[in-house]
Amino acid sequence: MKIRIGIVGYGNLGRGVEAAVSSSKDMELVALFTRRDPATIKTRTDIPVYHIDKAIEMQDKIDVMILCGGSANDLPVQTPEMAKYFNVIDSFDTHAKIPEHFAKVDKESKASGKVSVISVGWDPGMFSLNRLYGQAILPNGNDYTFWGKGVSQGHSDAIRRIDGVKDAKQYTIPVPAALESVRNGENPTLTTRQKHLRECFVVAEDGADKAAIEKAIVTMPNYFADYDTTVHFISQEELDRNHCGIPHGGIVFRTGTTGFDNENKHVIEYKLTLDSNPEFTSSVLVAYARAAYRFSKEGQSGCKTVFDIAPAYLHPETPEELRKNLL
Amino acid sequence: MKIRIGIVGYGNLGRGVEAAVSSSKDMELVALFTRRDPATIKTRTDIPVYHIDKAIEMQDKIDVMILCGGSANDLPVQTPEMAKYFNVIDSFDTHAKIPEHFAKVDKESKASGKVSVISVGWDPGMFSLNRLYGQAILPNGNDYTFWGKGVSQGHSDAIRRIDGVKDAKQYTIPVPAALESVRNGENPTLTTRQKHLRECFVVAEDGADKAAIEKAIVTMPNYFADYDTTVHFISQEELDRNHCGIPHGGIVFRTGTTGFDNENKHVIEYKLTLDSNPEFTSSVLVAYARAAYRFSKEGQSGCKTVFDIAPAYLHPETPEELRKNLL
Numbered sequence: 139m140k141i142r143i144g145i146v147g148y149g150n151l152g153r154g155v156e157a158a159v160s161s162s163k164d165m166e167l168v169a170l171f172t173r174r175d176p177a178t179i180k181t182r183t184d185i186p187v188y189h190i191d192k193a194i195e196m197q198d199k200i201d202v203m204i205l206c207g208g209s210a211n212d213l214p215v216q217t218p219e220m221a222k223y224f225n226v227i228d229s230f231d232t233h234a235k236i237p238e239h240f241a242k243v244d245k246e247s248k249a250s251g252k253v254s255v256i257s258v259g260w261d262p263g264m265f266s267l268n269r270l271y272g273q274a275i276l277p278n279g280n281d282y283t284f285w286g287k288g289v290s291q292g293h294s295d296a297i298r299r300i301d302g303v304k305d306a307k308q309y310t311i312p313v314p315a316a317l318e319s320v321r322n323g324e325n326p327t328l329t330t331r332q333k334h335l336r337e338c339f340v341v342a343e344d345g346a347d348k349a350a351i352e353k354a355i356v357t358m359p360n361y362f363a364d365y366d367t368t369v370h371f372i373s374q375e376e377l378d379r380n381h382c383g384i385p386h387g388g389i390v391f392r393t394g395t396t397g398f399d400n401e402n403k404h405v406i407e408y409k410l411t412l413d414s415n416p417e418f419t420s421s422v423l424v425a426y427a428r429a430a431y432r433f434s435k436e437g438q439s440g441c442k443t444v445f446d447i448a449p450a451y452l453h454p455e456t457p458e459e460l461r462k463n464l465l
Numbered sequence: 466m467k468i469r470i471g472i473v474g475y476g477n478l479g480r481g482v483e484a485a486v487s488s489s490k491d492m493e494l495v496a497l498f499t500r501r502d503p504a505t506i507k508t509r510t511d512i513p514v515y516h517i518d519k520a521i522e523m524q525d526k527i528d529v530m531i532l533c534g535g536s537a538n539d540l541p542v543q544t545p546e547m548a549k550y551f552n553v554i555d556s557f558d559t560h561a562k563i564p565e566h567f568a569k570v571d572k573e574s575k576a577s578g579k580v581s582v583i584s585v586g587w588d589p590g591m592f593s594l595n596r597l598y599g600q601a602i603l604p605n606g607n608d609y610t611f612w613g614k615g616v617s618q619g620h621s622d623a624i625r626r627i628d629g630v631k632d633a634k635q636y637t638i639p640v641p642a643a644l645e646s647v648r649n650g651e652n653p654t655l656t657t658r659q660k661h662l663r664e665c666f667v668v669a670e671d672g673a674d675k676a677a678i679e680k681a682i683v684t685m686p687n688y689f690a691d692y693d694t695t696v697h698f699i700s701q702e703e704l705d706r707n708h709c710g711i712p713h714g715g716i717v718f719r720t721g722t723t724g725f726d727n728e729n730k731h732v733i734e735y736k737l738t739l740d741s742n743p744e745f746t747s748s749v750l751v752a753y754a755r756a757a758y759r760f761s762k763e764g765q766s767g768c769k770t771v772f773d774i775a776p777a778y779l780h781p782e783t784p785e786e787l788r789k790n791l792l
Contacts, residue, residue: 157725161605236792257792266792274752274779278488398484402740413729425601445787450772452601460772465563465593
């Protein structure tokens, strides 16, 4: 019997989950739930679309509900609400609010006897795991997290709000010299400016003052002022042609020493190079949906994160097969 | 109360565990056990040394016993034997025999009500984990494992057995073009020769036939014949000065695609660069000793591998702290 998956929300993440479930042999998509008018949504795999208010009626048809809304407004409400009725997974990524979100979701999941897994993806998610493993193995050391090269939606939006800007895309890029220093085990102390560059591709409106736009970008507090920022003005056609993707990625390093005199250096590097940020996040969500299903079958309940889940729960093979084939 | 650690065996690995426990604030070293005459061993931290036959008498003084013997002859006997009396950890690394070793150790640990963790280190160990996570997240893809640059003890020994060779050290090195192709997501099919190079530093005896030695090395079946091998003849002084370390490392890649038309490529790269192979392995062993202790406190028993252990068990902080600081 396959694991029956429901999706809430049909943006980039929801579409990514649809694709990822379709390539998982032990899973099937049962339904998509939306706050929009279901008649207006055409899914790629022709799964049935329902208004989110109908979800509760389908409790015995869905093993795990994957929540694909945003962290700012959707998930803080949807995850605890859905946890009353379903095993749930989300990709809540507001790092500072994770403890609060965890507490709310844990309470509902314990009350309902269901399993929930929050903050799944790559950061938080796989990057968090690598920070944890790295610290546990090399207690005497330093962590470094770099993001990119990749598109920052928030920074792109910030540029679009400037007068005279028609469209824009912003890439976050690790500074090569910083990566080199960390890889060499030099344990550098890096400022914000030394860690990441920001590169902006901007479409200006006809007759707009490009010098003023550039100045508004590079001096923008919080977003750009603390970084070395490059601005390129290009046409809408070029933006659409060369900057239509949503690539991302980054690197988590743990560098540390061992030996009684700290004489031996070690570098652990975990690097992601992703053509599609939302599709990779979706793929992680789907793997953890498998874990949630298995936990639920074991009779567990309550909220978990990637830290609480043994790796074997994520993989379709049995523990015996994993030991034989992958250990 | 600190986790009380015992060590069996005082080779490179045992000394590495001694150093790693010393830098773990929640652990203390209680005793070292050896098959040699204890009077001949001087430990770095002045922990008491006992003959291995005395171990059983110290059952209530040791929370976790870390077995630091070799996989060929020591661990297949020692781990199941010690599992009768202690929570145990080993770094058993004969991949093909892991299922058999697991079964034997699991049986003893279940009978004694203790916890055992086998095949801990970096390969098997952290590399295995990354193969598992990679496959679970990107089911539509390929695995690649590269080793090096690092010293292969087995290959160094094979060279030393050749007539006229006084001493030798062999480095295994990934082929740069192969790494490049995998990083680019080209999913290459690689032969043995295309994946790794072998570089040998050889001290010849006075008057030895160097051409004959070089030929004997590069044509040696299994060890060198299938590889591009470089041989450098150097003096014993140079070998001792420049090749005295035991560095190692390597890379596990998972490359794969997502999207309904597999239109998006992703590359996951986990890279280790280690000055000391045994000290890094020891550091992983010590982190998993923490997990074994915690499992035991929970009343669990039986054999586990890195696949069965949730990451949070490895880290000294509480789950709340981990969620707040690392997620």
